[in-house]
Amino acid sequence: MRTPQAAALTALALLAAACGGASGTGRPAGxxxxxxxxxxxxxxxxxxxxxxxxxxxxxxxxxxxxxxxxxxxxxxxxxxxxxxxxxxxxxxxxxxxxxxxxxxxxxxxxxxxxxxxxxxxxxxxxxxxxxxxxxxxxxxxxxxxxxxxxxxxxxxxxxxxxxxxxxxxxxxxxxxxxxxxxxxxxxxxxxxxxxxxxxxxxxxxxxxxxxxxxxxxxxxxxxxxxxxxxxxxxxxxxxxxxxxxxxxxxxxxxxxxxxxxxxxGKRIEPVSNGEFFYHQGDDRPASDPAVRKALTQAIDLKELAGIASGGTGKPVTGLVLHPRPCQGDSVTGHVPAHDPAAAAAALDAAGWRAGPDGVRVKDGKRLTLRYLYATTRGAGTQAAAEYLAAAWRKAGAEVKLNGQIDTKLSESLNTTQDWDVVWLPIGVTLPSQVTGFLSGPAAPKGANFAHLSNDRYESLVAEAGKVPAAEGCPRWLEAESALFEAADLVPVVEITVLQASxxxxxxxxxxxxxxxxxxxxx
Missing domain, CATH: 3.40.190.10 (Periplasmic binding protein-like II)
Structure with a gap:
C-alpha cells in the first residue's frame, strides 16, 4: 500500500479550507x-x-x-x-x-x-x-x-x-x-x-x-x-x-x-491554523518534552497570535478547520501556559544552564534553535519569527532564523532536516488527513517530518478510526489535545481572510x- 509522501506536506500548508462566502447588496439579476x-x-x-x-x-x-x-x-x-x-x-x-x-x-x-x-x-x-x-x-x-x-x-x-x-x-x-x-x-x-x-x-x-x-x-x-x-x-x-x-x-x-x-459584500472566514512544530529527532534539544514545554511557556501565545495574523485572527480551538466533522475545543486548557519563570526553572532542571554569553549549555552543547518558515506567507509570518526569536533568546536560546520559499522549505523538512522549529500553517478538513504527518515513520523515510512519537495520540487515533465519525469524535478531539499537552505542535491562531464581493x-x-x-x- 502506498503511503503519503512527505512532499505533500507543503501542499497541505497551501491548501486553505475557507467556508461560507460573501454577501452583496441589491436584488438578484437572474x-x-x-x-x-x-x-x-x-x-x-x-x-x-x-x-x-x-x-x-x-x-x-x-x-x-x-x-x-x-x-x-x-x-x-x-x-x-x-x-x-x-x-x-x-x-x-x-x-x-x-x-x-x-x-x-x-x-x-x-x-x-x-x-x-x-x-x-x-x-x-x-x-x-x-x-x-x-x-x-x-x-x-x-x-x-x-x-x-x-x-x-x-x-x-x-x-x-x-x-x-x-x-x-x-x-x-x-x-x-x-x-x-x-x-x-x-x-x-x-x-x-x-x-x-x-x-x-x-x-x-x-x-x-x-x-x-x-x-x-x-x-x-x-x-x-x-x-x-x-x-x-x-x-x-x-x-x-x-x-x-x-x-x-x-x-x-x-x-x-x-x-x-x-x-x-464582506465576510470573515478562517482558512488555516498558524502553528509551529518542534523537531524531536534524537540529537535535537526538543526531543526532551521538558524543553518543548519550557520553550512554549516562554511565549505569550496571545501576543504572538496578534502578530502572526496582523490582528485579524481568531482563537484557535482545534487542528481541523471549519466546518468541522467533530465539534468541540481541543486547545483550551491543553497548551502549556505562558510563564517565563517556570520556563527558566524547567530548563535549569533539564540541565541547560546559562553560559558566559547568556546562551544555555548542556554537556558542552549550546541550546541552538534553527527556526524555519516560509517567506511567501506574508509579513505576519516574518514578524512572528522575529517575536519568537526574541522570546527564546531571552530564555537563553541561540536562535537562527531561516526564511525559505515553499519548495526549499519542503526540501528542508523532508530531506535535509536542517531545522529545530518550523512555522507551518496547515489547512485540513478531516483529522485523519494529518495522521501520517503526526505519527509513523520519520522523514526522510516517511511523512512524519517532525519525528513525533506520541503514544497517547496514536492510541486514541487507532480507537477513533475503528468507529463512525460521530461516535469517534470525542477520541479524535482528545487525540489532538494529547499533541498540544506534549507540545508536539503549538497552535497559535486561526488565520482568517476577507471574502469580498x-x-x-x-x-x-x-x-x-x-x-x-x-x-x-x-
Missing part, C-alpha cells in the same frame, strides 16, 4: 452576465488528481462535482450521489439519474470508480493520495444498480466525509488524462472554454445542470465565470472597489479598506465554490 473572481496565482495543471493548491481546487470546483457536499454546520448533504449507506469500512453511493458530463455523456458509477482508482494508482504519483483520498481506498462500480462503493482495508471513521473532496472526472478526460492539463471534463455546472495561463480562465454555464448539492440547479447563475489571475492583492482590492471584478479573497492590509467601502453573491465550502450559489446583483 441568469446571464459575467461573474469575475480573482485568483492570487495561476492554478497550474488542471487535472484533479494533481490539485493540491487552493487556487486550483477553487477553480476546478466550478466544473467538477463531488459525490457529497457539506453544509455550513459541517453536515454531509447529497450532491452527485442522492443517497448512501455507510458501514465501518465502506460506503455505497447511489448516483442521481440524469447527470451528464460536459460532453453530454451520462455520468456512470464506473466514472467515479476510475477517478478514485487513478489517484490510488502508484504509477500516478498523485499528491492527493493519502491526504484527500485516504491511503488504501478502493472503488467498485455496479452499473446495473447505479451505485459505487468506496472501501478501506479496515474500519475508517471518515469513509463518507472523504468523498466531499474527490472530484469526479467523466467523459473524454477520463479516457485521455492529458486533456486535463488545460481543460475540464466534469459534470459540474460550468465548463472551461478558454485557458490563458497567468491571465484568466473562462467558464460557460451548462443550463441543463439540475443535480447540484441538495438538488440545486444552474437556472439562475451567471452565463460566464472568469477566474482572473491577479497576483498583487492591492490591485485586486482596487478592482473590487472599481467594480471591475465581483469577488476576491483578501489576506492582507487591504482588508480594512474594503470593509469600509459602502455596498461591499461587489455586485454579486457567492458561497464557498472547504475551499470549493458552491457554483449554483453564484448570483449577480443590481
Amino acid at each position: 441568469g446571464g452576465g459575467t461573474f469575475t473572481y480573482v485568483l492570487p496565482s495561476d492554478p497550474g495543471v488542471l487535472d484533479p488528481a494533481a490539485a493540491v493548491l487552493n487556487v486550483t481546487i477553487t477553480t476546478l470546483s466550478l466544473a467538477y462535482d463531488t459525490l457529497v457536499g457539506v453544509s455550513k454546520d459541517g453536515k454531509i448533504v447529497p450532491a452527485l450521489a442522492e443517497k448512501w449507506e455507510v458501514a465501518p469500512d465502506k460506503v455505497t453511493f447511489t448516483l442521481r439519474k440524469g447527470a451528464t458530463c460536459a460532453d453530454g455523456t451520462p455520468v456512470k458509477p464506473s466514472d467515479v470508480a476510475e477517478s478514485v482508482g487513478h489517484i490510488a494508482d502508484p504509477a500516478t504519483k498523485s499528491p492527493i493520495y493519502g491526504v484527500l483520498v485516504p491511503s488504501g481506498m478502493k472503488a467498485e462500480a455496479d452499473e446495473a444498480a447505479g451505485t459505487v462503493t468506496l472501501s478501506m482495508p479496515k474500519p475508517f471513521s471518515f469513509i463518507l466525509e472523504s468523498a466531499r473532496m474527490i472530484f469526479v472526472v467523466c467523459g473524454k478526460g477520463l479516457k485521455d488524462r492529458s486533456l486535463l492539463a488545460r481543460a475540464t471534463s466534469g459534470s459540474g455546472p460550468y465548463k472551461l472554454t478558454e485557458a490563458v495561463p497567468g491571465d484568466h480562465y473562462t467558464f460557460k454555464v451548462r443550463r441543463e445542470y439540475t443535480w447540484g448539492q441538495a438538488g440545486a440547479t444552474a437556472k439562475d447563475v451567471p452565463e460566464t465565470v472568469v477566474m482572473k489571475v491577479v497576483p498583487n492583492e492591492q490591485t485586486a482590492a482596487n478592482l473590487l472597489v472599481a467594480g471591475s471584478v465581483n469577488g476576491a479573497t483578501i489576506y492582507g492590509p487591504d482588508r480594512a479598506r474594503l470593509e469600509a467601502v459602502p455596498g461591499m 461587489r455586485n454579486a453573491t457567492y458561497e464557498q465550502n472547504a475551499g470549493l465554490f458552491v457554483p449554483t450559489s453564484i448570483r449577480l446583483t443590481s
Whole structure:
C-alpha cells in the first residue's frame, strides 16, 4: 500500500479550507452576465488528481462535482450521489439519474470508480493520495444498480466525509488524462472554454445542470465565470472597489479598506491554523518534552497570535478547520501556559544552564534553535519569527532564523532536516488527513517530518478510526489535545481572510465554490 509522501506536506500548508462566502447588496439579476473572481496565482495543471493548491481546487470546483457536499454546520448533504449507506469500512453511493458530463455523456458509477482508482494508482504519483483520498481506498462500480462503493482495508471513521473532496472526472478526460492539463471534463455546472495561463480562465454555464448539492440547479447563475489571475492583492482590492471584478479573497492590509467601502459584500472566514512544530529527532534539544514545554511557556501565545495574523485572527480551538466533522475545543486548557519563570526553572532542571554569553549549555552543547518558515506567507509570518526569536533568546536560546520559499522549505523538512522549529500553517478538513504527518515513520523515510512519537495520540487515533465519525469524535478531539499537552505542535491562531464581493453573491465550502450559489446583483 502506498503511503503519503512527505512532499505533500507543503501542499497541505497551501491548501486553505475557507467556508461560507460573501454577501452583496441589491436584488438578484437572474441568469446571464459575467461573474469575475480573482485568483492570487495561476492554478497550474488542471487535472484533479494533481490539485493540491487552493487556487486550483477553487477553480476546478466550478466544473467538477463531488459525490457529497457539506453544509455550513459541517453536515454531509447529497450532491452527485442522492443517497448512501455507510458501514465501518465502506460506503455505497447511489448516483442521481440524469447527470451528464460536459460532453453530454451520462455520468456512470464506473466514472467515479476510475477517478478514485487513478489517484490510488502508484504509477500516478498523485499528491492527493493519502491526504484527500485516504491511503488504501478502493472503488467498485455496479452499473446495473447505479451505485459505487468506496472501501478501506479496515474500519475508517471518515469513509463518507472523504468523498466531499474527490472530484469526479467523466467523459473524454477520463479516457485521455492529458486533456486535463488545460481543460475540464466534469459534470459540474460550468465548463472551461478558454485557458490563458497567468491571465484568466473562462467558464460557460451548462443550463441543463439540475443535480447540484441538495438538488440545486444552474437556472439562475451567471452565463460566464472568469477566474482572473491577479497576483498583487492591492490591485485586486482596487478592482473590487472599481467594480471591475465581483469577488476576491483578501489576506492582507487591504482588508480594512474594503470593509469600509459602502455596498461591499464582506465576510470573515478562517482558512488555516498558524502553528509551529518542534523537531524531536534524537540529537535535537526538543526531543526532551521538558524543553518543548519550557520553550512554549516562554511565549505569550496571545501576543504572538496578534502578530502572526496582523490582528485579524481568531482563537484557535482545534487542528481541523471549519466546518468541522467533530465539534468541540481541543486547545483550551491543553497548551502549556505562558510563564517565563517556570520556563527558566524547567530548563535549569533539564540541565541547560546559562553560559558566559547568556546562551544555555548542556554537556558542552549550546541550546541552538534553527527556526524555519516560509517567506511567501506574508509579513505576519516574518514578524512572528522575529517575536519568537526574541522570546527564546531571552530564555537563553541561540536562535537562527531561516526564511525559505515553499519548495526549499519542503526540501528542508523532508530531506535535509536542517531545522529545530518550523512555522507551518496547515489547512485540513478531516483529522485523519494529518495522521501520517503526526505519527509513523520519520522523514526522510516517511511523512512524519517532525519525528513525533506520541503514544497517547496514536492510541486514541487507532480507537477513533475503528468507529463512525460521530461516535469517534470525542477520541479524535482528545487525540489532538494529547499533541498540544506534549507540545508536539503549538497552535497559535486561526488565520482568517476577507471574502469580498461587489455586485454579486457567492458561497464557498472547504475551499470549493458552491457554483449554483453564484448570483449577480443590481
